[in-house]
Amino acid sequence: MSVNQYRSQLNNKRKQRVEAEKKAGEFRTKESKKRAEAAAARAAASKTTTASTAKSKLGEATRKDKDAATAGKDAGRWQSKASTYAREESAIQLKLSRAEKTAADTIERDRKRQEQQTRRLSAGLEAALMSKPSQTLRELRAPKPEKLRLLILGASSEGDIRVGREQKRIRAAVESALHRDRIEFDVRPAATAADLLDGISRFRPHVVHFSGHSDEGFLEFEKDLDERHTGIDVRAGAFARAIQATDTPPLLVLLNSCNSASQIDDLVAKVVPFAIGMADAIEDADAINYAAQFYAAVANGQSINAAHLSGQAALELAGLNGADLPTLASAPDVDPRLTILVEATRQTSFD
Template identity: 45%
Template sequence: MSIQQDRRELERKQRAQSESARKAADLRAKEARKRVDAARADQAAGRTRSPSQAQSKRREAVRALEAANKYGRDASALEAKAAGYGTDAAKLQTKIANAEAAERQRATRQQTIAQRAAQVQQRQLAQQVALSQERIAISEQALHALSAPKAEKLRILMLGASSEGDLRVTREHTRIRRAVEAALHRDQVEIDVRLSATTQDLQDGIAKFRPHVVHFSGHGDEQLIAFEEDVDDFHSGIVVTEVISAAQKC
């Protein structure tokens, strides 16, 4: 049974115990009165000089004593029943107390597990933020270390990222390449294309290719862009902030 069912059963046992004890007390009171009546009738039989009256009083004493004995037997039965109810109630109280203690222990364990999970999640998030900041710092250092552009070919670093596979970045890069190849001064343009681009591709491309233009195809807005992780399956990607403004300084 559930704790609620046990509590209801405990209340029923306690009510039954109280009712049996009350009825037993009433019977004990009646028993006492009948025994007093029997004693008085017996005394009256001893005082009277009339044989008939003495005999009548003795019969009255016997009837009162028999009634008292019956009240006593019934009271004893009810007292035993009340004691049984009391024993059952005590067992139920122990059972309920144990169940409540177990329930509190389960709640404490679940709370501890939830707290530990939250702490692990916070540490993982902090590690991801720290890693992203470190990569951005490395990229900014690389950008600041670049010298002013010389009279040389225009270098375009083309990055494409679609971690969830919902963009056709390859097609966009193909159109750009075709347009450059059809241009009059196509020999003055160099293109480095990096599809499924990660933040490492951005860093390597800027540090090694030293582009004049960084073109990014993927998800983003004015404040952030989303790169891919170095995994084969579709995923949510890595959101990086302040990269666009840093890239524009190269």
């Protein structure tokens, strides 16, 4: 859950606690008032010389005592609610503090990664100035007249992420694009680690897309089970080595999962020219919208960088909060602004 969501929860819980405390105070005031009125009625009964008046005053005192008791119970009930809200408020505050620390750590990691990227680019530019212009960027393998192959892996062993919806939106976005006939899918909605290896070696994808749970050091795949279950954590290093276990490694890896941006620097340094990850926890709607627009732009002949920016813009235009989470990284000797996966006049793939 994001920092903004925790803050919203905290504000709502604080309002509930304040309202409950206000209600408890009102009923305590009512209780005191009714007890004072009961005492006054009993005093009046003791002073009167008329039996009927005394009886009436004592009856009034009894009613006031009952009203006071009811108000006291109501005050206790609201005070109990206020105490519960206060405990929940404290728990949310603790989660918010942790989320803020995680966000601050993520910002610092992004800053360091940006510094590293800048240093790599500077080193590449310096090397380019000392070489021929044709050697400035890596010369990727010549394109062949075949479809761009997109391997989509989705894992949600507990059923808490809408990976099926994401895969449906990606396919629909591509099928509505200009060059829909130039993209081939291998979609695996309950992906296991074996699916990863099989997809890499048999399908030989140009793009590997993963959606599911992840963190800074792992991706969660499913087990080969029919019932809901706890998935299996695959370490980022093992995932990278699986991507490398082919004579035709992919061009791009897109990790559409929480806190995965911390893995992409290693991927572009050792495995693929381009990688995309998420800088923090990302909501389903944000992840789905980004992915759909990214692949729509790719299928419309846009560069990797333009498709990435288009995906971010889609989140902003939809009023979603995660536009700054998708993070693009590239090796120092390639340029995402110049790399087009599907060209307007011919399909480009890099086998």
